[in-house]
Amino acid sequence: MxxxxxxxxxxxxxxxxxxxxxxxxxxxxxxxxxxxxxxxxxxxxxxxxxxxxxxxxxxxxxxxxxxxxxxxxxxxxxxxxxxxxxxxxxxxxxxxxxxxxxxxxxxxxxxxxxxxxxxxxxxxxxxxxxxxxxxxxxxxxxxxxxxxxxxxxxxxxxxxxxxxxxxxxxxxxxxxxxxxxxxxxxxxxxxxxxxxxxxxxxxxxxxxxxxxxxxxxxxxxxxxxxxxxxxxxxxxxxxxxxxxxxxxxxxxxxxxxxxxxxxxxxxxxxxxxxxxxxxxxxxxxxxxxxxxxxxxxxxxxxxxxxxxxxxxxxxxxxxxxxxxxxxxxxxxxxxxxxxxxxxxxxxxxxxxxxxxxxxxxxxxxxxxxxxxxxxxxxxxxxxxxxxxxxxxxxxxxxxxxxxxxxDNDKLELYWVQSATDSPRAINAVAAHYMNNGDYEKANEYLLAASRRLPHSSLLTARLLLQKVWAGQASEQDFIQAGERLKFQEFDAQTVKGIRTLVERVTGGSTASNSLDYARYSLNLLDTMESSPVYGQFPLFMRLVAYLRAQLYLYIGDAAQAYGYYSLAISRYQETDAALAMVAEMGSAGYPEKALELLEQATQVLAQQDSRKLKRSRMSYEQDIAYLEGALREAMKTKNTATEAP
Known part of the structure; x- marks a missing residue:
């Protein structure tokens, strides 16, 4: 043949x-x-x-x-x-x-x-x-x-x-x-x-x-x-x-x-x-x-x-x-x-x-x-x-x-033309409009899609994020979003969206609204945590503690930030996450609180299974020693500056 x-x-x-x-x-x-x-x-x-x-x-x-x-x-x-x-x-x-x-x-x-x-x-x-x-x-x-x-x-x-x-x-x-x-x-x-x-x-x-x-x-x-x-x-x-x-x-x-x-x-x-x-x-x-x-x-x-x-x-x-x-x-x-x-x-x-x-x-x-x-x-x-x-x-x-x-842009736009009932596709279209500066069109598109798909928490989170991004969100927007999210279907992409929202708020790029947005975001997290949907997910609960810590740190409430960082560390029970939180607290100008968190991170390292560590235990111990030295030095510098006339 x-x-x-x-x-x-x-x-x-x-x-x-x-x-x-x-x-x-x-x-x-x-x-x-x-x-x-x-x-x-x-x-x-x-x-x-x-x-x-x-x-x-x-x-x-x-x-x-x-x-x-x-x-x-x-x-x-x-x-x-x-x-x-x-x-x-x-x-x-x-x-x-x-x-x-x-x-x-x-x-x-x-x-x-x-x-x-x-x-x-x-x-x-x-x-x-x-x-x-x-x-x-x-x-x-x-x-x-x-x-x-x-x-x-x-x-x-x-x-x-x-x-x-x-x-x-x-x-x-x-x-x-x-x-x-x-x-x-x-x-x-x-x-x-x-x-x-x-x-x-x-x-x-x-x-x-x-x-x-x-x-x-x-x-x-x-x-x-x-x-x-x-x-x-x-x-x-x-x-x-x-x-x-x-x-x-x-x-x-x-x-x-x-x-x-x-x-x-x-x-x-x-x-x-x-x-x-x-x-x-x-x-x-x-x-x-x-x-x-x-x-x-x-x-x-x-x-x-x-x-x-x-x-x-x-x-x-x-x-x-x-x-x-x-x-x-x-x-x-x-x-x-x-x-x-x-x-x-x-x-x-x-x-x-x-x-x-x-x-x-x-x-x-x-x-x-x-x-x-x-x-x-x-x-x-x-x-x-x-x-x-x-x-x-x-x-x-x-x-x-x-x-x-x-071409990723053409590919995604091709997909969304046929995936009309996909919240992720709708989210991508809204992002496309936002990236092209058409804020009003993005909002109108999301509002229409939310009415058609009322159970989608992803669309609710995306609409709020867009308003925050444009600096046009009101306290009522946060309240309404929280009430809807409380009973809507769980979506891992929604959790990612809430994290992005907090990062946007604490990034300080929302000008005069930023502190208000931080307080509104704390109320939003309270509502979501009380939800019969989101409240049952350990992944979300540990993230909530971490996001609260970031928001309080941004507001300037070091005591609350420390409390929630400590709670997040105890929920994550993961050395890399703990050390990252220590670094955030120290970088914000609170070395004494960061040292207390470092003690907790050291305990997490001692209890964590070596097979689950991403690096050798010795490597983490060296990082902890370095962090401790840097934080103590920062405390000395801070005390010296305070005592100076």
């Missing part, structure tokens, strides 16, 4: 990787987005990653998941070791990882087909190359590749693919070199799972994914049941049990979400169907990262598409099991897709919708298409031409989407 004059599968693979590079090239000039900032700004927290102390502080201080994802964080050091940085450096590396994943997918597909032993070697090569091309050039992968922080998802896919390749290669060696084969397969599942999991937690699904692959392969050549039990069944069972512990069918298992677990499961049925639709009927761009306005399923028929989605997915699953022997690759593509979504699209209280969840899940979805295209190409001569046309369309769509990703 030949594809439009291309001499060999290897040449076609080379052309595919070059085409992928060209298709993604426009997007490499884009900037950082959303979660890039909180995940990467720690690069500059200690003046850059320069030695073991700063390396440890960055790599082992991750917060994006239970593991901290240290391998993914370490990979960012390939591109820069400080912050702010230059996004294209990171995007270039992401593109290389994407292409490497494509090449590994080609190898994995080739080994899969070889294990089936149903076609010739030449056919197997063409199948693997075509399956790789369909995945590599698909526009759906753009958001994972060009969104810098999603390198975490990329690396999880990469290490899962390495594990799958080694496993399949070892499986082919079982009859000839069993000892070597078992070593390879054990290494594949063990090391592959470890590396993938410490890149992103869904990498822990690798044993289950290998088990899915094994269930679709012939029994001939299968590892002994003892090995399968130890390396595949037990780890898969452990992950399943761990996920089962998250099951909570109560009315409000996640106070920080506007859906419960039943609603999440119902909604995810529609979302997974939508994922499949866009994988097989691709589009250039959709709502992007503004998915917080996605309609939640409140019941089987609310909306009616929920029931249809569940029926479709159930039927798809049943068919996939039923045809495992007759059409193993179709079965594999479907079951692998479902298994990959087990962690992020079921009972864990994550946000509902993200495209990058399909980076791993979609790996083998296109292999059946490639298989039947090659098998029937001898009977239908136009099939190779049609395949090339499809690849050309995919590459052009990827190029257009990457071009859109090259």
């Amino acid at each position: 030949r594809f439009v004059g291309v001499a060999s599968p290897s040449t076609f693979l080379l052309l595919t990787t070059m085409l992928a590079g060209l298709a993604y090239w426009p997007g490499l000039s884009g900037g950082f987005l959303f979660d890039d900032y909180p995940n990467l700004d720690a690069l500059g927290h200690l003046g850059g990653v320069r030695n073991w102390e700063t390396f440890k502080a960055f790599v082992f201080s991750g917060w994006s998941g239970p593991t901290g994802r240290p391998i993914a964080l370490a990979s960012f050091l390939l591109d820069d070791n400080t912050w702010p940085s230059h996004a294209p450096w990171f995007k270039h590396t992401n593109l290389l990882i994407h292409i490497l994943c494509g090449l590994l997918l080609c190898w994995a597909s080739l080994l899969l087909v070889r294990n089936l032993k149903t076609v010739s070697e030449r056919q197997a090569q063409w199948m693997s190359v075509l399956a790789c091309a369909l995945w590599l050039l698909h526009p759906y992968m753009v958001s994972t590749t060009l969104y810098v922080v999603q390198r975490m998802a990329q690396l999880a896919t990469l290490f899962c693919l390495v594990g799958i390749v080694l496993y399949l290669y070892g499986r082919l060696q079982l009859a000839m070199r069993p000892r070597r084969a078992y070593i390879l397969m054990s290494l594949a599942v063990g090391a592959g799972t470890l590396m993938a999991t410490f890149s992103k937690e869904n990498g822990a699904l690798l044993p289950l994914l290998v088990l899915v692959i094994e269930s679709c392969l012939p029994k001939e050549g299968r590892p002994v049941w003892q090995w399968r039990a130890l390396f595949l069944w037990l780890p898969s069972l452990a992950v399943t049990v761990l996920l089962a512990r998250y099951i909570d069918l109560s009315d409000n298992p996640w106070p920080n979400r506007n859906f419960n677990q039943v609603e999440r499961l119902l909604t995810e049925a529609r979302i997974v169907c939508e994922y499949l639709l866009h994988l097989f009927v691709p589009r250039i761009e959709g709502n992007g990262l503004y998915q917080d306005g996605y309609i939640i399923s409140k019941g089987l028929f609310e909306p009616a598409s929920t029931f249809l989605a569940i029926v479709f997915l159930a039927a798809l699953l049943v068919v996939a099991f039923a045809i495992r022997k007759k059409a193993p690759l179709i079965s594999l593509g479907v079951l692998f897709f479902f298994a990959s979504h087990l962690m992020e699209s079921t009972v864990v209280g994550l946000e509902l919708y993200f495209e990058h969840r399909n980076h791993l899940a979609s790996l083998f979805l296109f292999l059946p298409l490639a298989y039947y295209c090659v098998v029937y190409s001898a009977h239908f001569k136009l099939l190779p031409v049609l395949a090339v046309v499809v690849l050309g369309i995919l590459a052009s769509m990827t190029w257009w989407r990457a071009s859109l990703w090259s």
Whole structure:
């Protein structure tokens, strides 16, 4: 079989990787987005990653998941070791990882087909190359590749693919070199799972994914049941049990979400169907990262598409099991897709919708298409031409989407045009108007959106922040915002907005209104703390104490500021946060109060688990000694100035 004059599968693979590079090239000039900032700004927290102390502080201080994802964080050091940085450096590396994943997918597909032993070697090569091309050039992968922080998802896919390749290669060696084969397969599942999991937690699904692959392969050549039990069944069972512990069918298992677990499961049925639709009927761009306005399923028929989605997915699953022997690759593509979504699209209280969840899940979805295209190409001569046309369309769509990703402003404005029910999208539009000096238009836009989405606390906080920013907020504005926030839905972005508001007020840039705004802000925090919504979040409660301390410090009430800094330190129980508060108190001209806080910070250091410290304990002790000396010197200088005639 030949594809439009291309001499060999290897040449076609080379052309595919070059085409992928060209298709993604426009997007490499884009900037950082959303979660890039909180995940990467720690690069500059200690003046850059320069030695073991700063390396440890960055790599082992991750917060994006239970593991901290240290391998993914370490990979960012390939591109820069400080912050702010230059996004294209990171995007270039992401593109290389994407292409490497494509090449590994080609190898994995080739080994899969070889294990089936149903076609010739030449056919197997063409199948693997075509399956790789369909995945590599698909526009759906753009958001994972060009969104810098999603390198975490990329690396999880990469290490899962390495594990799958080694496993399949070892499986082919079982009859000839069993000892070597078992070593390879054990290494594949063990090391592959470890590396993938410490890149992103869904990498822990690798044993289950290998088990899915094994269930679709012939029994001939299968590892002994003892090995399968130890390396595949037990780890898969452990992950399943761990996920089962998250099951909570109560009315409000996640106070920080506007859906419960039943609603999440119902909604995810529609979302997974939508994922499949866009994988097989691709589009250039959709709502992007503004998915917080996605309609939640409140019941089987609310909306009616929920029931249809569940029926479709159930039927798809049943068919996939039923045809495992007759059409193993179709079965594999479907079951692998479902298994990959087990962690992020079921009972864990994550946000509902993200495209990058399909980076791993979609790996083998296109292999059946490639298989039947090659098998029937001898009977239908136009099939190779049609395949090339499809690849050309995919590459052009990827190029257009990457071009859109090259300009953050255009990209976000594109997203908000379709995400009309997303508070985050509305917030972005308002910010755009403000940045262009159109304050009145920004306010009018937010007011209209708030009436349409009365439960959104983010829009309430944004409207107040805009008025403060313009110096036009009244005491009544603060009171009204507080009363609304008290009963509106929790949103982590709202908390961030309130923190930004306090930083704006204490920054002193609101001229004569600043002291009034500080007092109004204290009343606002009082109202929010008494809220049945916000009052139940420890994260918010510790932040409230810290924000109050900053406001009192700005007003000049050192006693109150000290009290709330002390309360915040006791709630955070984190050495870096404590030392930062000590520094704020000292820098404001209250070294004696700062010394008292330093004693409390020293106690926090003594009690904090060394594994949770971002640097060595000795490094913190040196900082404390330096701070103590500087504060005592400041006290002497202050006393001397007071005693001077």
